Amino acid sequence: MRLEGELVRKTSGGQLVAKKSNLSSMKGKRRQRRPDCMPSVVQQLFDTCKAVFAEGTAGFIPPPEDVFRIRSILDRLKPEDVGLSPKLPYFKNIDARRPSPITYLHVYACDEFSIGIFCLPPNAVIPLHNHPGMTVFSKIFFGSMHIKSYDWVVVSQDSIEPCRVVLPSGERLAKVKTDAVFTAPCETSILYPSSGGNMHCFTAKTACAFLDVLGPPYSSPERNCTYYFDHAYAKYAGNPDSLIMAKADGYDDAVKTPEHVKEEVGLLADHIPNSRGSTDADARAVDGKAKSISEVLSGMSPLDLGEGEGYGWLQERTGQPEEFLVVGAKYRGHNIVED
């Protein structure tokens, strides 16, 4: 979710708008570090992120020892370090018929990384979204949260370059990485630019709070946040239409419109076969890297495929989902001091 440095609110007309936060951003502020003080865990997190992501660009993956350093600090981070308590009003549903807004506490953001906290009342949902080119650490402070996450399926069979698997209607095949309830205390989870559950959605089973470290953060236009609907694998399992095997292009792997996909593989619309019955269409399909679903999946490992469980078709949504309502609040935890 792209929220760093912004407060998102809903107008009386129902539209989501964003305004710059002037409450809690530490960006650009310089404070003196007291040499006689043991740095707080929040400060240790900041210092470590500053070092680890110093050269971080999109697609950068920290080496294992640096991942371990950040994870170790997050595992020690307590709700009181960041000014959180389950008794805060952020975690109560005011209206029994629907979840209250999610509250976002902006801790820090620079060009290389960002730190923020999400406070979810029971049943609140953060819709399925991606993290293009990012490494993301997520630390749950308290409560229970269902996490469902996906990674794109990328196949390389009969192709020089890896390809993503896309339906002519635009849905793209993804593999379920996580589908479970996590209850604090639990290990910090990590996702990477193209693996580990790069697209995920959260549903609060109870009131809960988690902290995200994003390296690098969202940035327009190169790293925009994209939201998705997910459809069951079975919905298209018997689809007679062919798939389009479009070139995988690194972390920037958002589902494109069918027209863009067709351009990318060099196919005209009427060259994409609608059934497997046409020899001519099949020949074009092979040349143009379009294949039937069964052809593609038959080339995958049986261990990966199973019975089709563990896969889904992701459909890109336009803009930020209307039901995803987030408000900003002031971060009241330990201060960060920049050198």
Ligand SMILES: [Fe+2]
């Ligand atoms: Fe996320």
